[in-house]
Structures are given as structure tokens and as C-alpha cells.
Amino acid sequence: MTKTEAKVKQPYWTPKRIARMAIFIALSAVGSFIKIPSPTGTVALDSLPGYFSAVAWGYLEGGIVIALGHILTAATVGFPMTVPVHILVAVTMIAWAAIFRWTTMKIHWIAGIIAGTFFNGVVAPVIFIPILLPLGGWGLFYAMVLSLVVASFVNVAIAGVANQIVKKAGYI
Helix, strand or coil: CCCCHHHHCCCCCCCHHHHHHHHHHHHHHHCCCCCCCCCCCCCCCHHHHHHHHHHHHHHHHHHHHHHHHHHHHHCCCCCCCCCCHHHHHHHHHHHHHHHHHHHHHHHCCCHHHHHHHHHHHHHHHCCCCCHHHHHHHHHHHHHHHHHHHHHHHHHHHHHHHHHHHHHHHHHC
């Protein structure tokens, strides 16, 4: 390969990347049916493929997978907090995936698990207090925190461990 050929920038949206994202979005759809008990029914293993994609292939790819994963989960139970609220939740999920990736890459993968669990399990419900309190009061808030912490840990921990295994095997 000559220097001229090396300088040609590859497009981001390659068929391989799109196919990989489609597979991980499909895995999110499967995970959306594996529920963690919660008052809204929207807590599931849908974000695991998004967290994995974020740490393995980047913020944008992981963000798209995790956001669509949340939307798919909310759709399985009829968008209990309205579609616009679930779109906002999907946007925050993009941020949590980015924090998980950054922390994993810059500090350590266990720190990434802790950060991902904290932000999705504790910070997210706090951000949505103005929505949760009118819907179900403090009872709904505390119930959501408990189920989100458990689900966040399961999603992020499996994604973090799987990433380490796949990376050591040389697949990514």
C-alpha cells in the first residue's frame, strides 16, 4: 500500500459496520424481553449490547444500539411514560454508554462497570424525578432506583466482562 492509498479515509457507514449494528440492535430486541422486575416494565437486558458496542467499537455505534434498545424495550410495554419521555431516556442512555466507554478506556474496565451502574442506576432516576413523582410519587422513584441499579449492574457487568474476554481472544 502506498502513502497515497493509506491517506484515503474510509467511510464510517460501511456495510460491515451497518451489519454489525443490525445484529446488536437485534440482540437488544431479544434482551428487551428479558425483564428485571420494575414498576414500569421497561427495565430489561436491552442495554447490554449497546454497552458492549460502545466499548468495543465506539461512542456512536454503541449510542445508536443502546438508544434503539431502550426504545424497543419501551415499545414492548406500550411506552408507559409516553413516547417523548422514552426518547429522552434513550438520549440519556447514549450518555451512559459514552461514560462507560470513556471510563473503561481511560481508567479500568471495573471502574467502567461502577460508573455505568451508578449513572444509569442512580443518576438517571434523579434526572427524571420531575416525571416520576407526578406519576407515582416517591414510591415509584425508589422502586425504579432499586430495579435500575440491579439491571444496570447486570447489563454493564456482562458487557464489560464479555468485552475483556473477546478482546483477549483477539476478536476485537
